[in-house]
Amino acid sequence: MFRIRRPLRRAFLLGLPTVWGALAITYKLACPLAQQTGLGARVATSAVFFAVGTGLVLHLRATLLRELRQARRVAGAAQSVLLRPLPPRIDGLGVAAAQLSADRGASVGGDLYEAIATEHGVRVVMGDVRGHGLAAIGTVAAVLGCFREAVHDEAELGSVLHRLERALARHLRERARAEHPSAGPPPDTPVVEEFVTVLLLEIGRDGEVHALNCGHPWPYLLSGTRVEPLARADPLPPLGPFPLPRELPAVRVGRLLPGESLVLHTDGAEDARDCHGRFFSLPTAIAAAVGDDPVTPQTILRTVFTALHRHTGGRPTDDVALLVLRNERVRERAPEGVRDGDTCGSAARARPAPTHPLPTNHV
Incomplete structure (x- = not known):
């Protein structure tokens, strides 16, 4: 027919x-x-x-x-499959996510995000694929598809990251053979220059947050009226150019207490400039979401995107993706020796140094 x-x-x-x-x-x-x-x-x-x-x-x-x-x-159909709408609540966490494309009329790009409730906790990924267009969309599909399976199969966050690395390498090899059939082995093709920045988070029922970061900006923690980075450690290299260490223990970065929020973002948010070349202040925009009305992930998302649109004059030069997670669970009595006001950021400053090697120069 x-x-x-x-x-x-x-x-x-x-x-x-x-x-x-x-x-x-x-x-x-x-x-x-x-x-x-x-x-x-x-x-x-x-x-x-x-x-x-x-x-x-x-x-x-x-x-x-x-x-x-x-x-x-x-x-639109591709976007609904790749970046499917997240539910407003996942295992006691309020969730809101959206993206803003730099190309007018475009619906999908190189940004990726997902949040899934598993038996190991709520596992979250935020990433950014180098480049745009159909090639970037294919890479997003490969990474997200692997993540949605691996988070349920793997008990350790490091094993999830290794699965993502293998899926990306396999996708790039297949793409190299399809795009450059006469260029020889994959090392002779431009595809080997592709990379993906990835941030993995695991949030337990008690609010404990563990992370693995491969070249991605650290999220911001909103606690009361204070906005600070979740962690300040140097990330691992992005996925693609360099192999990851064999041992990848997840780094504990603190606790997400009830009423606190995490704002994950791609680098397009902080790299956005106005007509005078001034960078967009993401922490200031996040803090502006705290007002008389109840703070929700949707209000944080709306406030940040409104400020970003105003700052760039409606013409961002790069794709921007935001994912907001807010702990809406019932506050429990703090364990002995831990102050009720202890936040994810303060715990991060007190945590021991990670056991796996971290490069001094990163992308």
Whole structure:
């Protein structure tokens, strides 16, 4: 049925221009008025050809608009599969996420995020693929697809990260063979320069937060009216260019207490500039979400995107993705020796140094 409809559709699209062209040629060759050289005959001939040209332009415009609507429907379907809408609440955590594309009319890009409740806790990924376009979308699909399976299968966060690394390497090899079949082995192709920054978080039922960071910006912790980075340690290299260490113990970065929020973001947020070249202050925008109204992930998201839109004049130069997690669980009595006001950030400053090596220079 599809093979039959496609030629018919092409014939229909070409039918109207063909009819208009045949009418114009018939008028020029067969109509006596078109053979005359008087002013009235020339005006009539010009009107006929003007009508033909107008009809062709309108037909072409209608065809392009139809194709554009179809492309946007396909992009929307791809977005719903790749970056599927997150539920407003996951295992006691309020959730809100959205992205802003630098390309007007684009629905998907190189940013990725996901939050899933597992038996090990709520596991979250935020990442940024180098580049844009269909190639970046394919990489996003490979990484997210692997993450959605690995978080349930692997007990350790480091094992999840190793799974993501293998999935990315496999995807890049397949892409290299498809895009450059005559370029030789994968090391001879430009695909080897691709990389993905990834941040993995695991939030337990008690609010304990463990993390593994591969070249991605650390999220911000909103506690009361204070906004501070979740951690300040140097991240591992991004996935792709360099192999990860064999041992990857997750780093404890503190606790997310009830009423506190984490704001995960891609580097497009803090790299956004205004017309004078000034960078966007993400912590200031997050703090502005604290007001008289109850603070929710949706209000934080809306406040930040409004401030970002105002700062860039509605023309961001890079894709931006935000994911807000707020602990809405019932506050429990703090264990002995731990102050009730102890926050994720203060615990992070008191934590021991990570046991795995961290590079001094990172992307």
